[in-house]
Amino acid sequence: MGLFNYTPADRATGRTVQIHRFRMLTGDRVFRLLSVASLVLIWQIIAGLRLLELPSPVETCRVFVDLIVNGDPLYNKTLPQIVWASLLIVIKACMLSFIVAVPLGVLMGAVEKLRRYFDSTIEMIRPIPPLAWIPLAYVLFANTGSPTEYVQIFVVFIGALFPVLLNTIHGISMVNRIHIEAARTMGASPRQVLLRVMLPGALPAIFSGIRVGFGVGWMCIVAAEFVGGKLGIGYYIWSSYSIGGRTAEIISGMVAIGIVGSLINRIILSAEKRLVPWR
Amino acid sequence: MVKKLLAAVLIIMFSAVVFFGCSGNTGKEENNGSRNQDQERLVYLTQTPPPNMLEQLKAGEIDGFIAWEPFNSTAVNNGDGKYLFTSREVWPEHPCCVLAVSDSFKDEQTVEAVTWAHIRAIRFINEAKNRDKVLEYASAFTGKDEEVVKKSLENITYVEYPAKDKFMEYYSSLVEGKLLKNTVETIGFEDSENFFASFLREDIYKKVSGELDKDAGWKPAGIKGNASLSLGYLAADLHQLALFVAEKEGYYEQVGLITGQNLETKMFSNGVAVMEAFKAADIDIAYVGGAPATLKRINDNIPIKVVAGANNEGSGLVVRSDGEIKTLADLEGRTIAVPGVGTVQYTLLDKALREQGLRPVIK
Missing domain, CATH: 1.10.3720.10 (MetI-like)
Structure with a gap:
């Protein structure tokens, strides 16, 4: 299965990519939560103002x-x-x-x-x-x-x-x-x-x-x-x-x-x- | 490492889901166990539209079903089922289909005209000398052969107005069954008495039937010049035969409503759809089951009023014809299909089973 073996160099790059992604995570997570939060906010506004008959x-x-x-x-x-x-x-x-x-x-x-x-x-x-x-x-x-x-x-x-x-x-x-x-x-x-x-x-x-x-x-x-x-x-x-x-x-x-x-x-x-x- | 950790977390989450499912099941069995000690006997319910019930009964997937005519007679007639009870035996004079009008439809003259056509049709159906013609109409309206509709008609009572106390009985069963999310108070009524006084609007029916009693040839003023009407009904529901009869006997025409011109009839597959159409202002007046009308009137606050009745009774429990089920008590551990939770058929079955000490649970 030599075809699919990774070289040590590949592994090294893989690692750096992962570490890089890990560092990004904190900013990324906030950004992701922002999307959920805005959805809930819009929902709350619609429900609160009774624009649609939705539960809050x-x-x-x-x-x-x-x-x-x-x-x-x-x-x-x-x-x-x-x-x-x-x-x-x-x-x-x-x-x-x-x-x-x-x-x-x-x-x-x-x-x-x-x-x-x-x-x-x-x-x-x-x-x-x-x-x-x-x-x-x-x-x-x-x-x-x-x-x-x-x-x-x-x-x-x-x-x-x-x-x-x-x-x-x-x-x-x-x-x-x-x-x-x-x-x-x-x-x-x-x-x-x-x-x-x-x-x-x-x-x-x-x-x-x-x-x-x-x-x-x-x-x-x-x-x-x-x-x-x-x-x-x-x-x-x-x-x-x-x-x-x-x-x-x-x-x-x-x-x-x-x-x-x-x-x-x-x-x-x-x-x-x-x-x-x-x- | 991160990958492995992620994988581990996911596997744990998955097993949690599996565990929830399994533990839920074992929980149920334990419950059953303890209930058995209390001698509680269960009947399982599934939920499906009546046309499917016929197929499922034939296939043996269910042991019986509770539905409205002509589905019951169809199953009995083709040999798959037999009546265990008709709804008349369990709950005499229980309400069923009604004629309802949307609160946003203000044209009282048209409402009176339609009510008149409806009551004429009901009287036509109940007149013994019209028997053959009614059979012919019933067969044409439902697409079933005359033998089936003949049997069906025996179980249906066509009425001009439903009994208020029976309606309130249905209402209390909804309250007991925790089917109501709103209360009559939250939709602006003092109490249930007050609600039903408004919901069951009898004045138009009383006027029309009073005039007709005095003079059978009496006719209302008819619709105003350019008035038009959108009238809803359920497909092939024998309970709503009055609509078909009124059309065929020309009662609509006599008050100035002509199909395709100022009268548009709209067909629906179930009462929930009719109520949604009321909400969307898609229809002005409709034939609809008293059950979805009450449920949706309260739960979704869809403002409608009942101006006339269409029928009482006309439902029944049909079980497999192999002879294993002879009495209600034999239903223990069996599976019965209902058209839906909160329907009048569900209420009927619930009532009948509880009187026997059986408890229905959803499968």
Whole structure:
């Protein structure tokens, strides 16, 4: 794996860059907080002047904390429980789509003929919004015993599939030809070329595909739950809206979606950093 | 080092999320455990629009559902379900759909004209000699075949005005269930009595029905010259048949409202959407469920008044037809779909289950 070894000089520059960034952090952090603070301020002004019928940031914060600690008496569940129910479906569906998309993407990236075979089909299906699949999915999974859960998994699956697939294809086809040729000249078998050269080379792209895929999946579940079923975060927001007068609960739900979404993003990023050090 | 630290923090955060989820679950199980000791028996609820309920019942995902006609009769008619109760049996004369007018719509003459057309239609529906024609209209309005609507119509009572005490019963169930975020006091009323005196506006209905009782051929002045009206209703909701009948029997035309000219009918998929349209001043008068009307009137302070009733009753609990569920007590541990928390169907189910010592929980 000499190709991906860092020289001592590289490491040194990497370090200096990091130290430099660390020093920047204090100024940077203030600047970042400023953005949040101004958002809250605008919100406070709008709510305070009753320009829109919004609960104040403080009130929303109180409801948010209350939902996490005590839960919603109407549903007898806490916000983390509600979010977890949705997250579980997203995790299941995304795993499924990664299992399908990564091998397929690697094959399509590596074998030109396969790629041309699948290309037109994928390009036709890809622009269909995942949510447009819901009615058809209900018909398809009508006999499965619990169509609602399958429909939700399916919708998230569709949403997460294409970012991963396209990124994998792209990553594989962007692997430096010279590296492949070099490995071949040195007597590597096709299997070795695939596993030792192409896959490591494409891994950064696959990871960003997974990151985007998870993000899209997380968005899809919220919308898919609007159709109904078991209690999840999308369901919770929609139900709060139907009852009315529960804007603070709606915003709390949205904040929870945002927090979990960015958390997922960061977890995958850090996993990527550890698993793909050569990036 | 910084990277590793960051990774460690993130992993801890992730496990915290996982832990929260898991500990939450175990917490629930513990609760269930202690409740079992108190002999508390649970029924699980899911929430979904009625068309989905039919599919879910067929697939076996739910053991039953509570919805309004014609969905109940549809499930019974195609063999997937049977009635466990109709809403008449659980809560006689409970309010359902009403005719409501926005407070910002000041054209009293038009309100009177529409109320007149509505009451004529209700009387037409209730007249025994019109039976066949009503069936035909009901079938055309809902797109269901006559056998289904025939069964449906048996469960619906078409009324001219809902009972105030039943409305207040529904209101107290909302208060008990903690569904109200606002109180009647915060939206400017002294108490609930005062609120309902304003919310259920009976004067127009009383005048119109009084005149019609004296002389069946009585007609109001009709609309003013260039007045126009935007009228909302729910898609294929058999409870709101009066709208279709008034249109087909020409009652709107008789008071000068002509569809496509000065009468615009707007179709909605649920009561919440109708209430939002009221808020946006998109409609002036609408047929809407009494439940979303009351909930949104109070919670979102959307100013409307009920000028007439459309129907009482007309909902029911349908369970799988495999014969396993024979009584309400058999619902223990089963999953029932409701159209939404705070709907009149939810209130009905809640009432029926509690009378049996069962407790509904959201799944």
